[in-house]
Amino acid sequence: xxxxxxxxxxxxxxxxxxxxxxxxxxxxxxxxxxxxxxxxxxxxxxxxxxxxxxxxxxxxxxxxxxxxxxxxxxxxxxxxxxxxxxxxxxxxxxxxxxxxxxxxxxxxxxxxxxxxxxxxxxxxxxxxxxxxxxxxxxxxxxxxxxxxxxxxxxxxxxxxxxxxxxxxxxxxxxxxxxxxxxxxxxxxxxxxxxxxxxxxxxxxxxxxxxxxxxxxxxxxxxxxxxxxxxxxxxxxxxxxxxxxxxxxxxxxxxxxxxxxxxxxxxxxxxxxxxxxxxxxxxxxxxxxxxxxxxxxxxxxxxxxxxxxxxxxxxxxxxxxxxxxxxxxxxxxxxxxxxxxxxxxxxxxxxxxx
Amino acid sequence: xxxxxxxxxxxxxxxxxxxxxxxxxxxxxxxxxxxxxxxxxxxxxxxxxxxxxxxxxxxxxxxxxxxxxxxxxxxxxxxxxxxxxxxxxxxxxxxxxxxxxxxxxxxxxxxxxxxxxxxxxxxxxxxxxxxxxxxxxxxxxxxxxxxxxxxxxxxxxxxxxxxxxxxxxxxxxxxxxxxxxxxxxxxxxxxxxxxxxxxxxxxxxxxxxxxxxxxxxxxxxxxxxxxxxxxxxxxxxxxxxxxxxxxxxxxxxxxxxxxxxxxxxxxxxxxxxxxxxxxxxxxxxxxxxxxxxxxxxxxxxxxxxxxxx
Numbered sequence: 001x002x003x004x005x006x007x008x009x010x011x012x013x014x015x016x017x018x019x020x021x022x023x024x025x026x027x028x029x030x031x032x033x034x035x036x037x038x039x040x041x042x043x044x045x046x047x048x049x050x051x052x053x054x055x056x057x058x059x060x061x062x063x064x065x066x067x068x069x070x071x072x073x074x075x076x077x078x079x080x081x082x083x084x085x086x087x088x089x090x091x092x093x094x095x096x097x098x099x100x101x102x103x104x105x106x107x108x109x110x111x112x113x114x115x116x117x118x119x120x121x122x123x124x125x126x127x128x129x130x131x132x133x134x135x136x137x138x139x140x141x142x143x144x145x146x147x148x149x150x151x152x153x154x155x156x157x158x159x160x161x162x163x164x165x166x167x168x169x170x171x172x173x174x175x176x177x178x179x180x181x182x183x184x185x186x187x188x189x190x191x192x193x194x195x196x197x198x199x200x201x202x203x204x205x206x207x208x209x210x211x212x213x214x215x216x217x218x219x220x221x222x223x224x225x226x227x228x229x230x231x232x233x234x235x236x237x238x239x240x241x242x243x244x245x246x247x248x249x250x251x252x253x254x255x256x257x258x259x260x261x262x263x264x265x266x267x268x269x270x271x272x273x274x275x276x277x278x279x280x281x282x283x284x285x286x287x288x289x290x291x292x293x294x295x296x297x298x299x300x301x302x303x304x305x306x307x308x309x310x311x312x313x314x315x316x317x318x319x320x321x322x323x324x325x326x327x328x329x330x331x332x333x334x335x336x337x338x339x340x341x342x343x344x345x346x347x348x349x350x351x352x353x
Numbered sequence: 354x355x356x357x358x359x360x361x362x363x364x365x366x367x368x369x370x371x372x373x374x375x376x377x378x379x380x381x382x383x384x385x386x387x388x389x390x391x392x393x394x395x396x397x398x399x400x401x402x403x404x405x406x407x408x409x410x411x412x413x414x415x416x417x418x419x420x421x422x423x424x425x426x427x428x429x430x431x432x433x434x435x436x437x438x439x440x441x442x443x444x445x446x447x448x449x450x451x452x453x454x455x456x457x458x459x460x461x462x463x464x465x466x467x468x469x470x471x472x473x474x475x476x477x478x479x480x481x482x483x484x485x486x487x488x489x490x491x492x493x494x495x496x497x498x499x500x501x502x503x504x505x506x507x508x509x510x511x512x513x514x515x516x517x518x519x520x521x522x523x524x525x526x527x528x529x530x531x532x533x534x535x536x537x538x539x540x541x542x543x544x545x546x547x548x549x550x551x552x553x554x555x556x557x558x559x560x561x562x563x564x565x566x567x568x569x570x571x572x573x574x575x576x577x578x579x580x581x582x583x584x585x586x587x588x589x590x591x592x593x594x595x596x597x598x599x600x601x602x603x604x605x606x607x608x609x610x611x612x613x614x615x616x617x618x619x620x621x622x623x624x625x626x627x628x629x630x631x632x633x634x635x636x637x638x639x640x641x642x643x644x645x646x647x648x649x650x651x652x653x654x655x656x657x658x659x660x661x662x
Binding site for chain 1: 385390391393454457458463465466467469470471473474475477478480481482484485488489594597598601602605609634636637639640642643646647650651654
């Protein structure tokens with residue numbers, strides 16, 4: 001029973017982390033999967049979201065803190081929206097000089113912004129507390145839920161111990177629910193957007209920019225919108241992370257955990273498919289977290305096992321690119337769906353003008 | 354200390370780091386112009402070269418090759434031999450990666466971005482293979498401490514090793530120039546970089562050109578990595594990744610796809626990064642390359658020596 005409870009509790013924790021990654025993966029899918037924008041600075045937008053949320057909702061500077069400002073103790077939702085807004089604004093600034101150019105330039109500029117943001121987080125102690133990071137970020141509704149669950153267990157001693165243990169972890173259950181709600185909301189929001197004409201223009205741009213431009217679409221404006229919206233979603237991911245982890249530092253946002261793993265998630269799951277983006281996040285995070293136990297079993301040092309696990313992620317990426325470039329859940333091509341629909345119902349949709 | 358008085362010394366550091374960035378940038382530029390994609394694994398190829406040099410140094414020491422330093426340099430024949438061996442070994446690894454991965458994608462006509470994504474995967478793999486074998490802690494080529502020699506007339510101090518780094522860079526760049534200018538393969542490479550389809554029609558063996566591109570890029574990267582180890586006094590697995598942004602800024606500044614542009618860009622970025630420390634916090638040194646990149650993208654995205662298209 002102990003083991004069973006342990007596994008359940010771990011799965012809840014796993015769901016929260018993987019769900020947060022799925023938010024990042026959805027953001028990247030809008031940029032890369034739908035619009036073909038090569039953003040390899042996911043870490044930067046993720047970090048901006050996390051720090052914004054922490055500064056908006058966190059406590060004011062303590063005496064031992066290197067900070068001078070921030071910590072407004074505003075509600076979670078305001079922090080979440082601010083995280084999206086600031087992250088989107090950063091994307092707007094980075095998009096202006098790069099989106100008219102070839103994909104290579106955007107890629108390099110996004111690496112640059114991610115690294116520059118890390119430098120700012122490290123150096124501007126008055127705002128970010130430097131390498132020590134921000135602590136005591138409040139988790140929304142933590143006190144009522146945690147003490148409520150504790151009080152319930154205390155007043156009901158007749159419950160089985162394993163039921164009590166599950167109830168005591170009520171906060172994690174709540175946070176998992178919160179992450180799932182955000183994820184589902186984003187999923188349906190993106191589904192609507194990408195099925196609307198707006199989303200179809202994005203795909204047209206991805207397939208052939210010149211053709212999209214020739215049909216009178218302002219390619220630059222659409223790309224900028226997709227970049228900003230994707231970055232806003234990544235900012236929300238950052239806020240979700242900060243409020244759960246309750247501690248963030250510049251090292252949380254190193255390119256490996258915050259950028260590359262998200263790319264592998266999206267590519268494995270299925271570029272251009274939002275369900276795939278979510279599936280990929282759970283599969284890759286499962287593989288990553290699931291190989292953690294190897295540390296105790298392989299005849300190597302912890303650092304060597306960590307390196308092996310990253311090599312594994314790298315090889316998974318190359319294997320997908322070589323063997324199944326469309327990912328686990330390939331993008332649903334509209335043309336195919338149309339022709340199938342025609343066969344079934346016999347009614348053709350209006351032909352393209 | 355007066356800010357302006359520090360500038361000559363910072364220029365010295367800038368020229369040294371610029372030489373290293375130039376060597377790194379040439380490979381990025383060649384890969385871009387001939388294979389058509391940005392190689393984000395290039396920084397980690399440099400790191401691999403630095404660690405190969407380390408491995409050969411200890412092998413040579415084991416084989417009894419004398420490690421007697423040359424003159425006032427901090428190393429001797431053993432390092433020069435290790436450098437050459439590291440260039441060969443790094444090329445071999447890169448050519449192997451091309452056979453295993455990039456060639457397959459090329460034959461399948463995979464698009465540029467797929468290739469770029471796969472280079473990101475290779476970057477991760479290389480860096481962690483290094484970390485697996487050598488660990489995350491710094492390694493040293495030599496434990497000797499070298500004193501800088503003051504040149505009073507110019508108000509600077511220069512270490513003999515720094516002269517060595519710049520000389521090696523000049524020699525390698527000259528060799529590359531002669532190769533591109535005067536050999537048949539060099540001419541074929543220039544043709545392929547101008548117009549690969551046309552080059553193919555005229556009977557140039559594109560696969561051989563690509564092979565040479567990898568070998569030259571990897572050799573120069575290995576040299577850049579090992580020289581970074583000499584200049585910094587230590588190497589870590591992420592030494593190449595840390596320089597990647599500066600290298601790409603240099604290459605774009607000079608004109609993406611033009612190896613000579615990479616040299617000009619490398620020098621400008623190297624010098625700007627070092628001189629910036631007189632005016633802004635050293636913590637922001639890596640961001641200088643980024644600012645140069647953004648300014649360049651806004652003003653002239655084709656680069657200083659780039660063609661307008």
